[in-house]
Amino acid sequence: MRPESRARRLWLVLAAALLGGCAATPVAPWERGRLARWDMGWDPDPLQAAMDRHSHFSKEGTSGEIGAAGGGCGCN
Amino acid sequence: MSASKRPSPSLSLLLAASAALVGNRSARADEAAPPLQSVGYRFHVYDEDAFPDRPVIGSPQRYHVDSQQLALSARAGERETLTLNAVHEVMSGSSPWYLVPGPDRRPIQVLSGATIRDHRNAIDVALTHDAGGNDTTTLDVSYSQERDYHAAAIGAQRSVPLSSALTLGFGGSLSHDRLRPTDAILYGRIERAEKNTWSTFGSLSLVLSKYAVVESGLQLTLQSGYLSDPYKLVTVADQQIADTRPDRRGEAAWLVRYRLAATARASLHADARLAANSWGQHSVTLELGWYQELADGWRLIPGVRYYAQDRARFYAPFFDHADGRYFSSDYRLGAFGALSASLDLRKRFGHWELSAGAERYHAATRYALGGADLADPATVSYSRLFAGLDYHFD
Numbered sequence: 001m002r003p004e005s006r007a008r009r010l011w012l013v014l015a016a017a018l019l020g021g022c023a024a025t026p027v028a029p030w031e032r033g034r035l036a037r038w039d040m041g042w043d044p045d046p047l048q049a050a051m052d053r054h055s056h057f058s059k060e061g062t063s064g065e066i067g068a069a070g071g072g073c074g075c076n
Numbered sequence: 077m078s079a080s081k082r083p084s085p086s087l088s089l090l091l092a093a094s095a096a097l098v099g100n101r102s103a104r105a106d107e108a109a110p111p112l113q114s115v116g117y118r119f120h121v122y123d124e125d126a127f128p129d130r131p132v133i134g135s136p137q138r139y140h141v142d143s144q145q146l147a148l149s150a151r152a153g154e155r156e157t158l159t160l161n162a163v164h165e166v167m168s169g170s171s172p173w174y175l176v177p178g179p180d181r182r183p184i185q186v187l188s189g190a191t192i193r194d195h196r197n198a199i200d201v202a203l204t205h206d207a208g209g210n211d212t213t214t215l216d217v218s219y220s221q222e223r224d225y226h227a228a229a230i231g232a233q234r235s236v237p238l239s240s241a242l243t244l245g246f247g248g249s250l251s252h253d254r255l256r257p258t259d260a261i262l263y264g265r266i267e268r269a270e271k272n273t274w275s276t277f278g279s280l281s282l283v284l285s286k287y288a289v290v291e292s293g294l295q296l297t298l299q300s301g302y303l304s305d306p307y308k309l310v311t312v313a314d315q316q317i318a319d320t321r322p323d324r325r326g327e328a329a330w331l332v333r334y335r336l337a338a339t340a341r342a343s344l345h346a347d348a349r350l351a352a353n354s355w356g357q358h359s360v361t362l363e364l365g366w367y368q369e370l371a372d373g374w375r376l377i378p379g380v381r382y383y384a385q386d387r388a389r390f391y392a393p394f395f396d397h398a399d400g401r402y403f404s405s406d407y408r409l410g411a412f413g414a415l416s417a418s419l420d421l422r423k424r425f426g427h428w429e430l431s432a433g434a435e436r437y438h439a440a441t442r443y444a445l446g447g448a449d450l451a452d453p454a455t456v457s458y459s460r461l462f463a464g465l466d467y468h469f470d
Contacts, residue, residue, distance in 0.1 A: 027241065031286045034337035039367035039375075042291065042333055045431075047118050047145050047464070048420070050161065052435075055122065059439070059456060061385050061408045062351040062359040064329020066293035068231030068249040069275035071218045073196060 042066070110469045113157070116147040118431075118464040124169065125457045127185065134187030138456065139169040155206050163198040172454035174309035174316055175393045175405045183393035183405075185453040188307070196222045210237045216249070227253040233277075241283040245293065248276040257306040265318070271301030279331075287337040297327040310405045311394035319404050321390065327353040341369040345379075356389035357409070358445060373424035377433075384413035386445040393450050407454035413443025414457075431464040 027035075034040065043049040057063050058075035124138035143165045152158040168191055175183040198220035205213045216231040233247025251273040260267040279293030301323060308319040329351040336344040345365035352358045365379035388409040390402035420433035437458050441451040 025285055027283050027286050029240075032283075034287055034340075035283065035289060037337065037343070039343045039369070040289070040335050040337055042335070044367070047116050047147050047161070048431075048433075048462070051118065051120055051143065051145065051462070055435075055437070055458075055460060056383070059408065059414075059437070059458075060359070060383060061357050061388065061410075062327065062329070062353055064295045064297070064327065064331060064349055064351045066245065066277060066279045066291060066295065066331050066333065068214075068216055068233045068247045068277070069229075069251070069273065069295070069297060070200065070216070070231060070249060071198075071220050071227040071229030071251045072253045072271075072273060073198070073220050073227060074222045074225030074255070 111151045112469050113149040113151060114147070114466060114468045115149075116145070116464065116466040118145040118462055119143070120145070120460060120462040122458060122460045125459075127187075127453065133184065134173065135170040135191065136187070137169055137191070138187075139167060139171070141165055141167045152203060153205075155208075157204045157206065159202045159204070161198075161200040163196070165196040167194050167196070168192065171307060172407060173307070174311055175452070175454075176311050177394050181450075183450060183453055194223050196220060210235055210243045214247075224256050224258050225253065227251055229273075231275075243281045245279040245281065245291075246277065248274070250274055253301075255302060255306060260306075265306045266302065266304075269302030269306070271299060271303060274298045289335050291331075291333045293331050295329045295331070297329075299325045299327075304404070305406055308404070308406055310403045312398050312403050313396065317403065319406060320402050321404055322355065322402055325354055327351060343367045355409070357385055357387065359383065359385035360445065375420075375422040375424070377418075377420040377422070379418045379420075381416045381418075382413070382443075383416075384443055384445045385411065387411040387448065393452055405452075407452040407456070410441075410452045410455070411444035411446065411448035412439050412441050412452065412455045413445070414439035415443065427468050429466040429468070431462075431466070433462050435460040 038044055120143040122141040126138060127136040143163060146162045148160045150158050170187040171192060173186045173188050175185055178184045200218035202214055202216040212235045214233050218229045220227040229249055229251035231249030236244045238244050253271045255269040257265040275295060275297040277293055277295040279291055281289060281291035283289050303323060303325055304319045304321045309316040310319050329349055331349045334346040338344050347363040349361040361383045363381045365377060368376045370376060390400060391404050391409040393405050395403055414437055416435055416437040418433060418435040420431060422429055422431045439455045439457050441448045441455060
């Protein structure tokens with residue numbers, strides 16, 4: 001199997017696993033207590049997330065994130 | 077530090093920014109809420125595994141980096157928040173230089189003989205306007221400085237609610253980087269070079285239920301300029317020449333992030349990314365994290381990550397013939413994959429939070445997308461430890 005098709009299949013399986021059976025239902029503001037918790041943030045600890053990204057970015061050939069990319073460094 | 081010693085430029089920048097925040101605070105002293113919202117500090121120790129017992133020319137010790145991070149967050153207006161992140165890193169160790177074919181055509185790594193010592197200072201300032209209801213605008217400016225590398229970047233991003241459940245995000249950034257490699261004349265390296273990076277993204281986040289949210293986004297990046305590594309050589313027809321890559325690279329990354337409040341005291345994080353670039357590389361990244369709140373303010377956060385990529389079109393450990401325009405044996409352009417595991421432990425008491433954690437990153441050619449013909453001995457594994465302290469003023 002070619003690497004591209006393997007990657008595509010992995011992605012489809014993952015998307016199905018994440019979204020399968022999850023139909024969006026209306027959620028009232030007073031029902032969003034759990035969604036507002038610290039641990040439900042996209043990056044609950046921005047400092048730690050920035051260092052994680054920096055470590056991986058400097059070792060790997062591809063990168064990408066949701067958000068403005070920011071500046072470069074001599075590590076890659 | 078002696079009394080006559082002047083503070084470093086990075087420390088001066090940091091002090092100036094702190095002074096600005098303190099000034100802001102005194103100007104707003106009549107308001108009830110403190111302008112300074114939080115202060116955070118992290119100390120990281122990053123250590124790459126030394127080369128195992130195999131033929132190596134040069135020092136087998138690889139990179140070791142000690143990093144310090146400082147973050148401040150403060151109110152800068154009725155609806156504005158200013159955040160400042162500063163990083164200071166000290167790096168030392170040897171770097172992979174080039175590969176030569178061994179007797180059985182297995183690649184033999186040649187490392188830079190002398191230990192490299194360098195440091196990096198970086199600062200990032202962001203101003204966010206929150207119009208309420210997930211409607212935010214952020215402007216960001218950053219600067220990173222090393223002895224031989226300077227990068228300046230600006231960015232902007234918007235978050236706009238489309239409905240009570242759906243939020244649109246979009247933005248972009250531009251980075252201008254300047255290189256002045258050390259010992260350029262001695263080693264025949266390029267003396268000066270520049271590169272630019274444009275990046276844009278768009279995303280949609282959706283509230284799925286009282287317990288779950290999902291976000292999907294696409295990021296497009298275009299780089300132009302000098303994209304080779306001035307410190308690397310490549311063996312082509314038994315000769316060592318400079319690492320030579322195209323002067324443009326386009327990259328697309330598609331990401332999905334999912335958060336599930338699994339219980340009243342725990343949540344699941346699942347992130348995935350599929351990326352591809354114009355140099356012929358593809359990658360898959362899967363990440364899982366579990367945020368568990370324990371008794372007495374303790375939190376435990378285990379996580380795992382899988383990353384796999386295939387090789388760039390012009391990558392090989394070494395080239396028998398000089399066919400083509402581009403050549404690189406940088407292991408980051410080769411085929412490999414990596415498994416990593418992390419564990420964070422946090423303890424909150426009052427306004428303070430202590431944190432400590434570790435990550436183990438194990439990379440190998442056998443984890444690569446589609447496998448690889450020849451294992452690159454430079455593929456690196458590392459360990460990382462961190463400790464941190466945060467203070468929240470609210």
